[in-house]
Amino acid sequence: MEYKISNRLKIGAIILIILGALGVGFGFWDSHQYTEDNITEYLANEEHHGEGHAEEMQGESHTEENHGEEHGETAVHMDESHGDDAHANNSEHEAEEHEMSHEEHVLHQLHNRPYAALYVAAFFFFMIALGVLAFYAIQYASQAGWSPVLFRVMEGITSYVLPGGIIVLLIAFFADSHLFVWMDPDVVAHDELIQGKSGWLNKTGFMIRGAIFLAGWVLYRQFSRKFSLAQDTADDNRNFKKNFRISAGFLVFYIYTESMMSWDWIMSVDPHWFSTLFGWYVFASMFVSGITVIAMITIYLKSKGLLEFVNDSHIHDLAKFMFGISIFWTYLWFSQFMLIWYSNIPEEVTYFVTRIEDYKLPFFGMVAMNFIFPLLLLMNSDYKRIPWFVVMAGIVILGGHYLDIFNMIMPATVGDRWFIGIPEIGSILLFGGLFLLIVFWSLGKHPLLAKRNPLVEESKNFHY
Amino acid sequence: MEASRVIHAIYTDDDVLMSAVKKVKAEKHHIEEIYTPFPVHGLDKAMGLAPTRIAITSFMYGCVGLTVAIVMMNFIMIKDWPQDIGGKPSFSYIENMPAFVPIMFELTVFFAAHLMVITFYLRSRMWPFKKAENPDPRTTDDHFLMEIAVHDNEDSLEALLKETGAVEINIIDKEDAH
Numbered sequence: 001m002e003y004k005i006s007n008r009l010k011i012g013a014i015i016l017i018i019l020g021a022l023g024v025g026f027g028f029w030d031s032h033q034y035t036e037d038n039i040t041e042y043l044a045n046e047e048h049h050g051e052g053h054a055e056e057m058q059g060e061s062h063t064e065e066n067h068g069e070e071h072g073e074t075a076v077h078m079d080e081s082h083g084d085d086a087h088a089n090n091s092e093h094e095a096e097e098h099e100m101s102h103e104e105h106v107l108h109q110l111h112n113r114p115y116a117a118l119y120v121a122a123f124f125f126f127m128i129a130l131g132v133l134a135f136y137a138i139q140y141a142s143q144a145g146w147s148p149v150l151f152r153v154m155e156g157i158t159s160y161v162l163p164g165g166i167i168v169l170l171i172a173f174f175a176d177s178h179l180f181v182w183m184d185p186d187v188v189a190h191d192e193l194i195q196g197k198s199g200w201l202n203k204t205g206f207m208i209r210g211a212i213f214l215a216g217w218v219l220y221r222q223f224s225r226k227f228s229l230a231q232d233t234a235d236d237n238r239n240f241k242k243n244f245r246i247s248a249g250f251l252v253f254y255i256y257t258e259s260m261m262s263w264d265w266i267m268s269v270d271p272h273w274f275s276t277l278f279g280w281y282v283f284a285s286m287f288v289s290g291i292t293v294i295a296m297i298t299i300y301l302k303s304k305g306l307l308e309f310v311n312d313s314h315i316h317d318l319a320k321f322m323f324g325i326s327i328f329w330t331y332l333w334f335s336q337f338m339l340i341w342y343s344n345i346p347e348e349v350t351y352f353v354t355r356i357e358d359y360k361l362p363f364f365g366m367v368a369m370n371f372i373f374p375l376l377l378l379m380n381s382d383y384k385r386i387p388w389f390v391v392m393a394g395i396v397i398l399g400g401h402y403l404d405i406f407n408m409i410m411p412a413t414v415g416d417r418w419f420i421g422i423p424e425i426g427s428i429l430l431f432g433g434l435f436l437l438i439v440f441w442s443l444g445k446h447p448l449l450a451k452r453n454p455l456v457e458e459s460k461n462f463h464y
Numbered sequence: 465m466e467a468s469r470v471i472h473a474i475y476t477d478d479d480v481l482m483s484a485v486k487k488v489k490a491e492k493h494h495i496e497e498i499y500t501p502f503p504v505h506g507l508d509k510a511m512g513l514a515p516t517r518i519a520i521t522s523f524m525y526g527c528v529g530l531t532v533a534i535v536m537m538n539f540i541m542i543k544d545w546p547q548d549i550g551g552k553p554s555f556s557y558i559e560n561m562p563a564f565v566p567i568m569f570e571l572t573v574f575f576a577a578h579l580m581v582i583t584f585y586l587r588s589r590m591w592p593f594k595k596a597e598n599p600d601p602r603t604t605d606d607h608f609l610m611e612i613a614v615h616d617n618e619d620s621l622e623a624l625l626k627e628t629g630a631v632e633i634n635i636i637d638k639e640d641a642h
Contacts, residue, residue, distance in 0.1 A: 337562065338565065379523075463506055
């Protein structure tokens with residue numbers, strides 16, 4: 001039952017990290033090929049620039065006077081055929097003034113891209129670990145009998161919360177206004193809406209809040225891991241009870257901080273836009289990704305013959321969660337979309353207009369990957385017990401949730417100049433490699449069975 | 465007509481029942497029926513019953529419900545009495561589709577759930593005022609009853625069932641089976 005990270009895995013992960021770092025480096029180098037001197041040339045070479053573009057405006061365009069009003073960010077200068085009434089008169093204004101700053105605007109988008117690519121991948125792998133941490137706490141708080149055999153796998157994955165969280169915060173710190181326009185004092189000076197929010201949206205506050213969130217999560221993670229290990233050699237259940245208590249406490253802390261984290265780290269890239277269920281929406285994404293990774297790593301370790309106490313029913317239960325939470329995610333995705341689509345308020349609906357105009361493929365592709373695929377693949381009860389089937393569905397789900405984060409960050413930072421190219425794939429490889437390295441290294445540190453957990457016998461004999 | 469003899473073994477715990485079923489099956493006896501106060505997970509597999517097809521009917525009923533919702537909303541909101549709701553006077557089904565999704569969802573669930581229950585009752589030959597078939601009213605409370613056909617092997621069966629933890633064993637002459 002002891003597991004040691006194999007050399008092959010270690011080398012594979014390191015290769016991923018190196019390849020990823022090269023890709024990220026190339027992304028930064030490439031984006032800085034374009035400067036104020038050659039951007040005009042670059043645009044001239046592009047076939048259709050100008051009229052047809054629907055772009056989310058960032059930074060510089062806010063300095064324009066007319067933009068101070070309510071829907072400054074509407075930005076969307078769509079062709080008339082797409083414009084609904086609310087936008088029609090707006091877009092005419094913008095078409096004129098937009099032309100002036102167009103080149104600078106495009107330049108910013110090009111420069112934002114490697115930062116945004118890095119941030120999306122970093123957040124994606126971080127949220128997997130955080131989702132698993134929440135799942136783990138729920139198992140303790142509910143004293144679930146089926147899952148204790150999986151605790152060590154979950155603890156291995158949550159070891160990425162600390163490094164992953166620090167990385168996300170560091171990227172946010174250094175990317176600054178490349179990701180968060182409200183960190184640019186110039187923008188804020190000309191934007192009354194952001195001025196009104198600056199009590200919350202300021203860089204110092206952002207960093208302090210981030211540190212508090214992360215400290216709370218990591219603290220829980222360290223203590224629960226400590227108690228869980230101590231329970232292995234204990235002769236009473238004191239450690240288990242402690243874990244129960246801190247897990248319940250953590251869940252309360254988590255549901256508030258996760259929500260605020262999602263406003264800070266994601267929603268604020270569109271500082272004018274807001275959605276009240278955004279925290280839940282991000283939670284659903286991280287929860288299903290986390291459970292999927294638990295299932296995949298469990299299947300991997302089992303295929304190595306290391307988890308002989310994990311049976312079909314455990315895999316079945318994890319797959320049920322993947323299925324259920326995928327539908328829960330869809331429910332929230334649709335709730336958010338439908339309310340905004342129905343009410344059709346310009347400053348809200350611009351969020352989806354941008355995505356449907358410029359991000360049609362990733363936006364709807366993600367719904368297919370996150371909803372239709374798991375729905376059809378995992379509906380049959382027997383399929384949920386077939387490891388390779390669960391892994392296949394899991395890969396699609398993870399891809400879909402990467403796209404989900406992509407769709408949250410990219411429209412605000414690179415507008416219609418998105419592509420899943422070298423910077424994006426490089427970032428995925430970089431953080432994917434790091435994730436694998438840290439998680440499997442942590443898995444190898446302790447036995448894979450929490451053997452003295454009071455519920456472990458029930459879990460071993462679990463039959464659905 | 466020859467009366468068929470059956471043996472009724474009564475248990476008080478579902479886990480004991482499950483292991484008893486496995487033992488009886490291992491001895492190659494045919495279990496006629498088991499009466500339980502609540503559904504016991506995995507009992508059907510242990511008894512070797514054919515897998516249920518109710519899930520397939522459920523899927524089909526769900527599809528029917530979805531279709532009904534689509535056709536119904538198209539008729540009501542687009543064809544029969546076109547309405548301008550929320551400033552969306554497009555009179556096109558597809559453009560107004562998001563507004564109909566909750567209805568599609570609800571009718572899918574409604575059809576699947578209700579028709580599935582009705583199917584289950586029909587398939588189990590149950591209807592209002594039907595005389596109950598369970599041989600012992602305690603099986604509606606806290607007892608589990610296993611019914612096994614007897615073919616001149618009462619003694620060995622009784623011994624086997626005692627061993628599996630049955631709290632009570634009765635041999636019954638069934639006057640007419642159905």
